[in-house]
Amino acid sequence: MTPDANHATEGGRRIAVLAHGKFPDRAKTAVGLLRYGPHEVVAVLDRDNAGSRVNDHVADVDDAPVVERFDEVPECDALVVGIAPIGGGFDDSWRPDVRAALERGCDVQAGLHYFLTEDEEFVELAEEHDATLDDVRKPHDGIGVAEGKAADVDAEVVLTVGTDCSTGKMTTTLELVEAARERGVDAGFIPTGQTGIMIAGWGNPIDRVVSDFTAGAVEEMILETGNDHDVLFVEGQGAIVHPAYSAVTCGILHGSMADRLVLCHEVDRDAIHGYESFPTTDVPTLVDLYEGLAAPVHETEVVAGALNTRTHGDDAEAARDAVEAYADELDAPATDPVRFGADEILDVVLDGVAAESNAVEGE
Amino acid sequence: MTPDANHATEGGRRIAVLAHGKFPDRAKTAVGLLRYGPHEVVAVLDRDNAGSRVNDHVADVDDAPVVERFDEVPECDALVVGIAPIGGGFDDSWRPDVRAALERGCDVQAGLHYFLTEDEEFVELAEEHDATLDDVRKPHDGIGVAEGKAADVDAEVVLTVGTDCSTGKMTTTLELVEAARERGVDAGFIPTGQTGIMIAGWGNPIDRVVSDFTAGAVEEMILETGNDHDVLFVEGQGAIVHPAYSAVTCGILHGSMADRLVLCHEVDRDAIHGYESFPTTDVPTLVDLYEGLAAPVHETEVVAGALNTRTHGDDAEAARDAVEAYADELDAPATDPVRFGADEILDVVLDGVAAESNAVEGE
Structure with missing residues (x-):
């Protein structure tokens, strides 16, 4: 694809x-x-x-x-x-x-x-x-196993990861793409799920590919587009501690060889959606798990957080407090990208990317 | 299946x-x-x-x-x-x-x-x-997403995990099944790959199912057999830090909700097989990763190790030294199940299982 x-x-x-x-x-x-x-x-x-x-x-x-x-x-x-x-x-x-x-x-x-x-x-x-x-969830023929080469592309790779499903990974990814482009950065979007594919008009439905090819299906998209952009924003899926979908998350984490992670969470979510007997995992533990699991394949870091505060409705002050508390837990900048904009975390997410872009253009 | x-x-x-x-x-x-x-x-x-x-x-x-x-x-x-x-x-x-x-x-x-x-x-x-x-790698129709219920079965669930592919997970699993049965324990085998399926005559080829159903395909087999045995030995696949296949490993880890893990390694393996630019991960780090990643879904522990010492050939003494060094790294009993037998680690792997079996029979 x-x-x-x-x-x-x-x-x-x-x-x-x-x-x-x-x-x-x-x-x-x-x-x-x-x-x-x-x-x-x-x-x-x-x-x-x-x-x-x-x-x-x-x-x-x-x-x-x-x-x-x-x-x-x-x-x-x-x-x-x-x-x-x-x-x-x-x-x-x-x-x-x-x-x-x-x-x-x-x-x-x-x-x-x-x-x-x-x-x-x-x-x-x-x-x-x-x-x-x-x-759109029918994978194309020819997807195969990953070769561990996604890190070879020119672009920095930013992946959204989550504390659960439906925490805003796609939304955060698209808001980051838009905000980066507004700053004049050449940003690409890597769609991995049905909605992302419908919006972008292309992409591999990672959760539908053969399990052995999960990482390969992500790598394929990064290799095909990663030299045409200065940064790629990869739409994440699921959560690494999800009872049913963690395999998809793990394949995306290793297949993308992401340089930076943005951890997406929904305010007050305390159990896995649809799996209510499984409590969500605390944020610092999740940060360690994502970084620790990624490291043997490619070193990465949770550089920022995105918090979905829709349950706070019109109460912008409560939403702001929640975002600040989340940033404290993460020990990194955070925002609600829909309510407050992705620009609030863009400096850290793009750190060094614009300069690299200018350097390439100046060659 | x-x-x-x-x-x-x-x-x-x-x-x-x-x-x-x-x-x-x-x-x-x-x-x-x-x-x-x-x-x-x-x-x-x-x-x-x-x-x-x-x-x-x-x-x-x-x-x-x-x-x-x-x-x-x-x-x-x-x-x-x-x-x-x-x-x-x-x-x-x-x-x-x-x-x-x-x-x-x-x-x-x-x-x-x-x-x-x-x-x-x-x-x-x-x-x-x-x-x-x-x-045998063609999955049957009807496999779906996991419900997070594998831990509900009566049997203790033991999963083999690895530092890489081809470290002896299937062999260790089958040797454990045989050794347990020799002790009179009612042990079941959960085949997850082509060879295991060919040997057992049934099973789900986990690496071939739809990525979203990876955990579900394991859970299905455990729910179907887990009340008929006192212990289930689940054949693991890949490694949680493998650049291509980690998704499969992660799905099996969470789908099986294993109570105990046996970490399989090959002596002197220092790079991922077929992915030579990726060094293997040190054993204590891997133990932490497997246990840490499993815990939010189901608490588990690496209770023993299996070391493939075939490269030592006829040198049983070198093989024994290597097994002892591996046990030290793991801080748990270890064996080479082919060379020295799985019985050497069976006490800790089966801890409590036989007694539970008798208790059930006595009801």
Whole structure:
């Protein structure tokens, strides 16, 4: 998978996003597309919130109606499944909407472990109505084992890691890319999950590749883009202490050979999401684990933190206090990149990168 | 995959084992089958050693001729590919032997990432000659994400972990199973790789499952067998600091929720096999990493060590010294399970298990 490989995501398309029962808090793909996607979102499908507006739930994005079913969606080019349930299955209650989209000739894109392109009914309907099915979580052929070469690229590699799933790793990564570019730094984005791939239009779905190739799938993307940028921001996945997903995290950590880590956490998260009998691990212990585990493959350091403070709502003061407490725990700068901007941690994350960039340009 | 699911490995079959150019030191599947398999090995195919005998290379197994090509193999039921190259590809120089085996009506079994059952020529030949193709590295359908429940089973779970690949994790696991059974302990074996699966006739090839399901594939096997035994010995894979394969190791560590770890090492190994620019990590650091990484999911401890001393050849004294030095580094009992037997570490590995077994029986 290279940046040229395309998941039918040229910018400027009009899309509807399916997020039944989960918008916005359990629909991170939907929110990611609203906040960072290159497309115009014409509607969100959530039967539990039908009749409301996107801005009733998410303030800082373009508004759109929330509707009950696809029949109510205005004219559009594609339906995107914007939910990523644990296990990645397809909920059959979504079938009528996918069917209706295809019957209208709209493309359908999803990032599930269940592949639309292997669903007989959808394949037939897509053919009949000249629509495209796009499974962004289906890895391309030819991914193999890592060679331990990601550190050979020119770019500095920055990886987001987490205390758990859904702590804001993708968001933090994209905010860092944007903030770095605003400073004139040539920053690349390495998408590793379905939402990142939908936004960027390319990428390897690391959690779906063969386990033996986990690190290799990350390394491949870094080798292909790492000499074209001064810094690469790699979207992390899961957590190194997650009962189910730690393998993915570990493969990304070693495959990326990251130079710097940004640890993402959500305020007051005290148990692993969906695995409530497992408490989260304290921050200093996690820092030691990430750094200690990475070191034999490539020395790295947690240089900054990103704290998701959405549960503090409008209370910016409480959010600021939480960020400061988190920075103390980390013994490193921290921010909430959505609330306060990624710029607050950019100095330390980019330390030395801009200068290196100028030096290269001056050669 | 359950112990009932069968990879066509009922005992007593006559098999030929393909190990071209790699027998015995780089043919761990071949040697594993010779040492622990339920089958009669009638020949080993290795064109570089043709004309020699198995016992010229491996002393403590049943003898058989080493031949150049399948045409020279005596009557048999199956050809087994007994090499596991980095990357798991199929070397086309093996094609004539696989072809010849199928033409003789022999089944062919392999544990490669390349699937025989997706090779058009082999599929046609197998059909024509009523032979079976068996890819033991092809995971069964229905494997999913871990639920963090492996620790709920009655059995104590013992996992072998390593300082690198090919340090003797499978061998140590099988020697421990045998030694435990000799003491009358009800011990189960959890196969996680191609050789283990070929020997046991069941198992999940963990390095081949979808990355997200790595821990789940191990957990599945433990939940299915863990209440039928007093102790489960889980075959480990890779190493937690391996540049390519650490994801697999991490998934097994967390998915198995092991109660005890046995750290496997090869004497004088100072770089990662096949990744020579990466030095191995010192033993105390590795112990801390394995225990520290496991703890947030399930507390565990490295209770013993297994040292592969084959490079010391006939020098038993040097081997004994090396084992003692390794035990000092570990601060735990150690053995070379092949040279000195697994019994030397069994007390600490089984500590409390036999008593628990009796207690249960007495209820």
